[in-house]
Amino acid sequence: MTVLLIHGGLWEAMDAAAFWGTTGIQAGLTSYGVEVLAPDRPQCASGWDVEVEALGEQLAKRAGPVRIVGASNGCTVAVLLALKFPAVVDRLLLAWPATGDDAAANERARAGLVNRGCPPDAAERLLTGRILRGVTDQELAALARIRVAVLPSVPENPSHQRKTVDALLQSIRGSRELAGCPEPPTPAFRNSPQYLDQLVRTIVEFVN
Numbered sequence: 001m002t003v004l005l006i007h008g009g010l011w012e013a014m015d016a017a018a019f020w021g022t023t024g025i026q027a028g029l030t031s032y033g034v035e036v037l038a039p040d041r042p043q044c045a046s047g048w049d050v051e052v053e054a055l056g057e058q059l060a061k062r063a064g065p066v067r068i069v070g071a072s073n074g075c076t077v078a079v080l081l082a083l084k085f086p087a088v089v090d091r092l093l094l095a096w097p098a099t100g101d102d103a104a105a106n107e108r109a110r111a112g113l114v115n116r117g118c119p120p121d122a123a124e125r126l127l128t129g130r131i132l133r134g135v136t137d138q139e140l141a142a143l144a145r146i147r148v149a150v151l152p153s154v155p156e157n158p159s160h161q162r163k164t165v166d167a168l169l170q171s172i173r174g175s176r177e178l179a180g181c182p183e184p185p186t187p188a189f190r191n192s193p194q195y196l197d198q199l200v201r202t203i204v205e206f207v208n
Contacts, residue, residue: 001067002035003207004058004081008072008096008183010109010126011116015040019071023184028200034207037066041074046122048134052080064088067207072160072183073098076134082146083139092143093206094168095151096183099161100133108158131167144173149206154180178202 005026007019016038020026026036037058045051055077059066066088070078075097082089099105106127113123129135150168153160160183169175179202181195182188189195 001033001207002037002062002065003029003203004055004066004068005036005038006055006068006070006074006078006081007038007041008074008098009041009043010073010098011044011113011118013043015043018185020184023190024196025184025200025203028196029203032200032204034204041077044118045126046119047125048076048080051077052084055081056084059085059088062088065090067091067093069093069095069203069207070097071095073133076129076132079132079135079139079143083142086145089146091147091149091207093149093151093178093203096153096160097132097150097164097168098159099164100127100129100135101131101164101167102158102161105158105161131164131171137171140168140171141173143175148172148175149178150175151178151202152180153183155182178206 005020007016020038026038029036039055039058041051042054068078068082068089075094082092110123110127114120127133130137150165152165156162181199
C-alpha cells in the first residue's frame, strides 16, 4: 500500500523530514510495510495551484491506489490532489486540519505570511476559502466518492479548532472521525511516545 504524506506549514521553514521523519511517523509506517511518499511542499508558493502542480508529480505516473494523508494546511493540498486524480486516490485522511473559517485565525495567519515575506496579494489568495483555505464547499462535497476520515488536534488550539473538524464531517458525506492527538512536530507530540504509536496505528488501519 502506498501513502502520500503532505506535511503542514505555510510559508514556514517546515519540510517533510521535520514533520514526518524526525518525529518517527514515516519510519513507523514503513515498519508496517507501507510504501511512503513524503515530498516537500513548495515553501513559498504563490497559490495552492502551485503546490498541486508540484506534488501532483507524485501521482501523475501512478495507476493507484494511493492514499493521501494531509496535515494542517497540507489538508488543502490533499483535497485538491484527491479531486485532480480521482482514478488514483481512493482514501483521504485530513489530519489536524487548519481552521480556515475563523477571522482571528486568518488575521494571525495573514500577519505571519506577510512577516515571512509573502506578498499581500498572495497571502489573500492562500487564505481565501471557507472550512479549509483554498477549498470550496462544492469541492468538499465532491469527496463523497472516496473514503474520507478526519483526525482532530487534541487538545484543540486557535489554529486547529474543533469546529473545523465538525464542519468537515458534516460537509463530506460518509466521512468519519479518527482518534486525535497533538499535531507533530510540536513538543506535546514529541514528548509523549504514546501519541506516535497511536497515530501510526490509526493511519495504518485507515489506509488498509
